[in-house]
Amino acid sequence: MGTLDKPDSIRETYAESPSTDVEKNEEYTVGKFVIVNYDNKLFVGQITKLLLDNIEINCMVQHGKRNVFKWPNKPDCIFYHREQIASVISEPEPNQRAAQLTKYDWLLFNDI
Structure with missing residues (x-):
C-alpha cells in the first residue's frame, strides 16, 4: 500500500486541495x-488576482x-468576496x- 492509498496521509490531503481550488476558480480567472x-451598486471590472474566496478586481x-465605461486614471483595485460577483461577462467593446x-x-x- 503506497502513501497515496492511506486516507489520512498528508500527501493525499495536499494532492486533492489544488483540484478543489481549480474547480472553485474555474470561471474566475x-x-x-x-x-x-x-x-x-453594480460595477464592471477585470479580475487581476485570485486569493481563495477573495478576488481582486480593477x-x-x-x-x-x-x-x-472608462478606466479611471488611477487603477481601482479592490478585493471582493466571491459572492459579490454577479456575473462573468465579455470584454467590453472599444467605443x-x-x-x-x-x-x-x-x-x-x-x-x-
Missing part, C-alpha cells in the same frame, strides 16, 4: 471581466446611466475613448 455588486467607471458592454451584457447589467 485573471483577465476575465465581471459585474460586481458592491454596496448595492473596476471601471460608468458615465451616468449609459452604456459607457471612441471609452468602452461599452455587448448588448447581452448591457441587458444583464440592467437586470441584476
Whole structure:
C-alpha cells in the first residue's frame, strides 16, 4: 500500500486541495471581466488576482446611466468576496475613448 492509498496521509490531503481550488476558480480567472455588486451598486471590472474566496478586481467607471465605461486614471483595485460577483461577462467593446458592454451584457447589467 503506497502513501497515496492511506486516507489520512498528508500527501493525499495536499494532492486533492489544488483540484478543489481549480474547480472553485474555474470561471474566475485573471483577465476575465465581471459585474460586481458592491454596496448595492453594480460595477464592471477585470479580475487581476485570485486569493481563495477573495478576488481582486480593477473596476471601471460608468458615465451616468449609459452604456459607457472608462478606466479611471488611477487603477481601482479592490478585493471582493466571491459572492459579490454577479456575473462573468465579455470584454467590453472599444467605443471612441471609452468602452461599452455587448448588448447581452448591457441587458444583464440592467437586470441584476
